[in-house]
Amino acid sequence: MILKSQVEWALHCCAILAGLPEGRYLSTKALAELHGLPKEYLSKALQSLSQASLVETTLGPSGGYRLAKTPSDINFLEIVEAVEGKARSFTCTNIRANNPCRPEGYCDSKPCAVARIMWEADEAWRDTLRRVRLSDLVGTLSEEVPADIWRRTFEWVLKRAG
Amino acid sequence: MILKSQVEWALHCCAILAGLPEGRYLSTKALAELHGLPKEYLSKALQSLSQASLVETTLGPSGGYRLAKTPSDINFLEIVEAVEGKARSFTCTNIRANNPCRPEGYCDSKPCAVARIMWEADEAWRDTLRRVRLSDLVGTLSEEVPADIWRRTFEWVLKRAG
DNA sequence: GGAATTAAGGATATATCATATCCGAAAACC
DNA sequence: GGTTTTCGGATATGATATATCCTTAATTCC
Ligand code: FES
Ligand code: FES
Numbered sequence: 001m002i003l004k005s006q007v008e009w010a011l012h013c014c015a016i017l018a019g020l021p022e023g024r025y026l027s028t029k030a031l032a033e034l035h036g037l038p039k040e041y042l043s044k045a046l047q048s049l050s051q052a053s054l055v056e057t058t059l060g061p062s063g064g065y066r067l068a069k070t071p072s073d074i075n076f077l078e079i080v081e082a083v084e085g086k087a088r089s090f091t092c093t094n095i096r097a098n099n100p101c102r103p104e105g106y107c108d109s110k111p112c113a114v115a116r117i118m119w120e121a122d123e124a125w126r127d128t129l130r131r132v133r134l135s136d137l138v139g140t141l142s143e144e145v146p147a148d149i150w151r152r153t154f155e156w157v158l159k160r161a162g
Numbered sequence: 163m164i165l166k167s168q169v170e171w172a173l174h175c176c177a178i179l180a181g182l183p184e185g186r187y188l189s190t191k192a193l194a195e196l197h198g199l200p201k202e203y204l205s206k207a208l209q210s211l212s213q214a215s216l217v218e219t220t221l222g223p224s225g226g227y228r229l230a231k232t233p234s235d236i237n238f239l240e241i242v243e244a245v246e247g248k249a250r251s252f253t254c255t256n257i258r259a260n261n262p263c264r265p266e267g268y269c270d271s272k273p274c275a276v277a278r279i280m281w282e283a284d285e286a287w288r289d290t291l292r293r294v295r296l297s298d299l300v301g302t303l304s305e306e307v308p309a310d311i312w313r314r315t316f317e318w319v320l321k322r323a324g
Numbered sequence: 325g326g327a328a329t330t331a332a333g334g335a336t337a338t339a340t341c342a343t344a345t346c347c348g349a350a351a352a353c354c
Numbered sequence: 355g356g357t358t359t360t361c362g363g364a365t366a367t368g369a370t371a372t373a374t375c376c377t378t379a380a381t382t383c384c
Contacts, residue, residue, distance in 0.1 A: 098198025
């Protein structure tokens with residue numbers, strides 16, 4: 001069970017977009033260069049964010065992406081689910097129904113106890129991600145990333161933002 | 163991000179083994195029949211449980227598997243990790259290091275803030291699984307599975323247990 | 325001792341999914 | 355009108371999950 005690398009990409013891209021001044025857009029090309037990622041494939045991740053209405057886009061030169069909501073209105077789970085999908089990590093194939101001792105046509109009233117526990121754990125994972133806002137991440141990063149790197153990065157970004 | 167179906171298989175097999183009388187073994191063949199699973203492939207899952215020292219085995223006719231510990235000393239996480247591996251679901255490829263604005267040879271002191279949050283969620287998932295004991299599952303199942311099916315199942319199992 | 329049964333592990337095949345690239349269409353800017 | 359951009363579809367490649375087969379060694383039963 002491993003998350004796709006797109007998750008890391010999407011989260012970092014959102015963190016950058018969160019630092020963009022009101023009304024400006026940043027292109028896939030710039031985001032790919034900044035993170036050293038394949039532009040075409042990163043584009044798929046950004047499209048996922050777009051379909052989830054987390055980012056807005058505009059075409060043409062000076063086009064690109066910007067956040068569709070303020071960073072405090074976006075949480076980690078939204079971003080992760082946008083690229084990873086909303087499906088639960090555990091899928092029950094109902095093997096209990098194969099028990100030869102069950103009467104023909106017997107129908108279970110509840111989901112299997114095993115599945116319920118696995119889903120509870122899945123929900124705990126989602127809850128943790130839901131509680132972290134994009135603005136929290138930006139706050140942590142601005143504290144931890146050395147001030148000169150942080151400043152130069154956003155100068156670099158602004159030079160390319162349309 | 164999807165767990166392998168072996169996880170469901172292993173959990174259900176452990177639930178059955180938990181109901182086995184002291185000192186008896188149950189074969190892969192019986193466990194596969196009971197759950198309607200491919201015997202050869204289920205065998206791989208059981209081997210994983212064996213390597214994790216969750217079950218003990220013996221060879222020959224009347225051989226098979228039994229739990230290596232009491233059901234209250236086994237938790238869900240142990241079983242899940244035995245077949246799924248202990249690797250974290252989020253892997254950081256350190257894309258922040260590709261930032262062209264970083265000085266040559268700059269070395270981060272901490273893991274990335276993004277990764278720390280994803281790992282925290284992962285830990286919440288594991289914590290939930292760690293808190294559920296195999297004995298808890300058996301308790302729930304014995305309450306929820308209709309008494310006659312439950313009884314017939316273990317008659318079926320005992321007939322095949324060596 | 326010999327035949328049958330079983331777990332363990334290696335080799336291999338297949339299907340599904342993640343990763344990655346390419347292209348054409350439509351929109352926006354100059 | 356030409357350029358730049360997002361978007362979606364098509365396609366290729368690699369990794370992993372699923373599944374089967376076969377050999378070996380240990381154990382049981384006759
Ligand atoms: S039958 Fe699927 S988890 Fe129990
Ligand atoms: S660099 Fe990997 S999560 Fe930030």
